[in-house]
Amino acid sequence: ARIWTLAKQPVGIPRKEDFSCIEKEVSECKNGDVIVEAEYLSVDPYMCFMAKKVPFGTPMIGTQVSRVIESKNPDLPVGSYVVAQAGWCTHARLPAKSFQIDNWFKRSEILIPLEPLPRSLGLGVIGMPGNTAYFGLLEVCKPKAGETVLVNAAAGAVGSTVVQIAKLKGCKVIAFAGSDEKVAWLKELGADHAYNYKTTSVTDCLSEAAPEKINCYFDNVGGKFTADVLPHMADYGRVAVCGSISNYTNDDHSDPYCDPVVKAKKLHIEGLNVNRWSDWTQGLEQMKEWVLEGKVKYRETVYEGFEKMPEAFIGLFSGDNIGKAVVKA
Numbered sequence: 376a377r378i379w380t381l382a383k384q385p386v387g388i389p390r391k392e393d394f395s396c397i398e399k400e401v402s403e404c405k406n407g408d409v410i411v412e413a414e415y416l417s418v419d420p421y422m423c424f425m426a427k428k429v430p431f432g433t434p435m436i437g438t439q440v441s442r443v444i445e446s447k448n449p450d451l452p453v454g455s456y457v458v459a460q461a462g463w464c465t466h467a468r469l470p471a472k473s474f475q476i477d478n479w480f481k482r483s484e485i486l487i488p489l490e491p492l493p494r495s496l497g498l499g500v501i502g503m504p505g506n507t508a509y510f511g512l513l514e515v516c517k518p519k520a521g522e523t524v525l526v527n528a529a530a531g532a533v534g535s536t537v538v539q540i541a542k543l544k545g546c547k548v549i550a551f552a553g554s555d556e557k558v559a560w561l562k563e564l565g566a567d568h569a570y571n572y573k574t575t576s577v578t579d580c581l582s583e584a585a586p587e588k589i590n591c592y593f594d595n596v597g598g599k600f601t602a603d604v605l606p607h608m609a610d611y612g613r614v615a616v617c618g619s620i621s622n623y624t625n626d627d628h629s630d631p632y633c634d635p636v637v638k639a640k641k642l643h644i645e646g647l648n649v650n651r652w653s654d655w656t657q658g659l660e661q662m663k664e665w666v667l668e669g670k671v672k673y674r675e676t677v678y679e680g681f682e683k684m685p686e687a688f689i690g691l692f693s694g695d696n697i698g699k700a701v702v703k704a
């Protein structure tokens with residue numbers, strides 16, 4: 376197997392030199408185990424703060440859609456596909472117990488049948504990011520028809536799905552992303568207002584787009600962006616803290632959830648984590664149905680070749696991806 380490991384702990388935005396590719400034998404396939412070969416590998420923002428915590432030499436963690444190529448497990452015959460928590464590697468051994476773990480970050484799963492859709496969607500809109508958008512928006516923000524929903528990093532894997540689910544639920548949607556091409560796509564997806572946060576002022580845009588104020592804020596970015604948004608929240612607004620990507624690569628951990636605004640507006644702020652939902656498969660089935668019906672559209676940025684893992688990952692922090700970033704092994 377080829378495996379990407381951490382060569383140095385990243386400082387600021389990760390660089391290619393922070394990663395090194397090693398070769399290692401896959402251990403023997405024993406009773407209950409399967410050996411898998413990666414077809415598509417995911418790069419996700421959370422890998423950044425994890426890489427900053429673990430010692431160098433540690434294999435990079437992550438999910439992949441992979442094919443069973445050797446099996447000692449009757450439930451997973453050769454040729455079946457799984458969503459494996461195998462990390463950044465071409466081949467891996469998965470023990471039977473890795474399918475029973477009660478923690479998304481460690482659990483492997485059988486890939487739900489996706490035909491005629493591409494299997495890579497099991498890492499995106501019909502996978503963890505899709506479920507994050509689905510449950511995060513509906514269970515944390517609880518948007519009602521006619522309410523105003525704001526989402527940032529809106530042309531990414533989670534954000535683009537949030538935009539469309541909010542529209543399906545009859546909301547007014549304001550979306551921010553980091554390029555004019557992304558803004559154009561967000562308008563195609565139905566966003567009522569879409570802005571390039573790199574060339575506009577968030578405060579001015581929100582005064583224009585939401586004079587009625589924002590009921591639901593699905594936050595992927597945190598930091599100054601969030602500090603600019605909170606004064607535009609409606610009383611009793613709901614904030615889903617999904618991620619804070621602007622903090623993952625810098626050392627400025629300023630707390631945007633400043634007391635006075637949160638108290639004055641009586642906001643409900645809730646952190647969300649993919650581990651919290653038990654009806655995972657129901658979420659995936661709903662996302663699949665919407666994709667097949669054309670109600671939820673998706674884009675992917677596909678990097679060709681396992682050697683592109685670091686490049687694909689680093690690109691998340693400069694906004695190189697539109698929709699879900701994946702690597703085809």
Ligand code: NDP
Nearest residue numbers: 420528531532533552553595618619620621647648649694
């Ligand atoms: P994306 O596909 O959205 O990729 C990341 C995007 O973030 C980039 O394309 C870029 O778009 C934007 N971005 C990067 N740096 C900055 C910055 N400094 N300021 C503003 N925007 C930035 O990734 P995901 O959809 O996978 O993840 C989105 C967020 O959701 C992340 O914060 C992630 O950690 C979080 N998340 C949380 C989960 C949970 O369980 N709570 C589960 C999954 C994801 P642009 O061009 O617009 O800048």
